[in-house]
Amino acid sequence: SDGFGLLRLPTRIHFGNGAASAIAPLARELGRRVFVCCDPFLAETPQFERTCEELRDSGAVLQVWTEVEPELPVDSVQRAADAASVWGPELIIGFGGGSALDLAKLVALLRSHGGRLSDYYGENAVPGPITPVIAVPTTAGTGSEVTPVAVVSDPGRDLKVGISSPHLIPRFAVVDPTLTHGAPAAVTAHAGVDAFVHAIESYTAAVRAPEWTDQLPVFVGQNRLAGLLAEEAITVIAANLVRAVTDPDDDAARTEMAYGSLLAGMAFGSAGTHLSHAIQYPIGALTKTPHGLGTGLLLPHVLRGCRPDIDPALRRIGTLLGVSETGSDRALGAIRRIEQIVADIGIPASLAELGVRAEDLPDISARAAGISRLAGNVAAARPIERIPGIVTAAWR
Ligand code: NAD
Numbered sequence: 001s002d003g004f005g006l007l008r009l010p011t012r013i014h015f016g017n018g019a020a021s022a023i024a025p026l027a028r029e030l031g032r033r034v035f036v037c038c039d040p041f042l043a044e045t046p047q048f049e050r051t052c053e054e055l056r057d058s059g060a061v062l063q064v065w066t067e068v069e070p071e072l073p074v075d076s077v078q079r080a081a082d083a084a085s086v087w088g089p090e091l092i093i094g095f096g097g098g099s100a101l102d103l104a105k106l107v108a109l110l111r112s113h114g115g116r117l118s119d120y121y122g123e124n125a126v127p128g129p130i131t132p133v134i135a136v137p138t139t140a141g142t143g144s145e146v147t148p149v150a151v152v153s154d155p156g157r158d159l160k161v162g163i164s165s166p167h168l169i170p171r172f173a174v175v176d177p178t179l180t181h182g183a184p185a186a187v188t189a190h191a192g193v194d195a196f197v198h199a200i201e202s203y204t205a206a207v208r209a210p211e212w213t214d215q216l217p218v219f220v221g222q223n224r225l226a227g228l229l230a231e232e233a234i235t236v237i238a239a240n241l242v243r244a245v246t247d248p249d250d251d252a253a254r255t256e257m258a259y260g261s262l263l264a265g266m267a268f269g270s271a272g273t274h275l276s277h278a279i280q281y282p283i284g285a286l287t288k289t290p291h292g293l294g295t296g297l298l299l300p301h302v303l304r305g306c307r308p309d310i311d312p313a314l315r316r317i318g319t320l321l322g323v324s325e326t327g328s329d330r331a332l333g334a335i336r337r338i339e340q341i342v343a344d345i346g347i348p349a350s351l352a353e354l355g356v357r358a359e360d361l362p363d364i365s366a367r368a369a370g371i372s373r374l375a376g377n378v379a380a381a382r383p384i385e386r387i388p389g390i391v392t393a394a395w396r
Contacts, residue, residue, distance in 0.1 A: 031090025143265015
């Protein structure tokens, strides 16, 4: 990817312990009528109450929507969008995990352009700018605060579907790591490993857009600008993920994870991800297991299966991870180190442990290949011929 790079980001990113106090002044720049999407658990916390108070003190009028359902079923998004269209907000705030942030982005999309969510599935189907969004993550994982993506589950399609467009990038991102400090170990693990997968897959995605064209794909594959962010994300997450999961009082590690997941989101929002994401979608639909658990389980197998294509990138990852082996052994050392981190946070070692049966494997591979072929998905290019071998290796 020498000489090629692309970053599309929020116009401002506030990062740091206490950054939540920037929400009210930022909101004031965008308007007074505010629709807030907040996860029901977070809505009861003092941090959220303080934010609402600061917004009201600065002259805002709020409608707070707390019906954020996990995995974001399309009809739940439509209900929120209907409520917002009656209320007529000038801006939308998403406060919560990736589900609340994605909901805020989709409510803003439907408010601005109408229609149904399925009109926008895939890549670059959003016709223009959307109502501005301020994204405030409370998990360290999805990076949704900076990405051009929102993910929904569509029962009609039996899978999760992505909507990807530069117009979905939040206007402002406010990342206050203290908001993540109370998250339970399972949420910290599943969200945190998802960020690790974003960082590593964005660094090993194929180059998809070496030529400049009128409309670039949303995800352009591995590139220099994204690579810089991914390298820092890989280093920071590898050093802090296990500590953040195993010691709930290690606030320093959680703050580092919020930083790492922000960088990983910036990297994958440009480069895209690849086969761990493509293969997780059908597995998540079949086993009803969290996204991060599946992508984390799959990652070492995907890296092994794709090693012929990504050896130089894997060696560089080995250097970042302080792997002692040299030459091509460093690539293997990197995969082993990644596998160890994933195991240390309690991610199961095989798809069989998630309840996947041998007879499910061909269907999983076929669906994952279909997702990989879809341009608009978070899955950027990697050879789909490798999928069946990877799925079999991950199942054993
Ligand atoms: P989530 O938003 O679904 O939340 C998971 C659980 O964690 C919820 O029960 C929530 O109440 C709880 N929670 C959140 N913050 C907490 C905190 N600080 N303390 C205690 N509990 C807390 O989980 P997530 O992993 O953040 O997001 C997953 C969703 O994001 C999925 O739908 C996934 O598809 C999507 N996603 C989006 C992108 C993107 O770029 N838009 C990227 C990856 C994943």
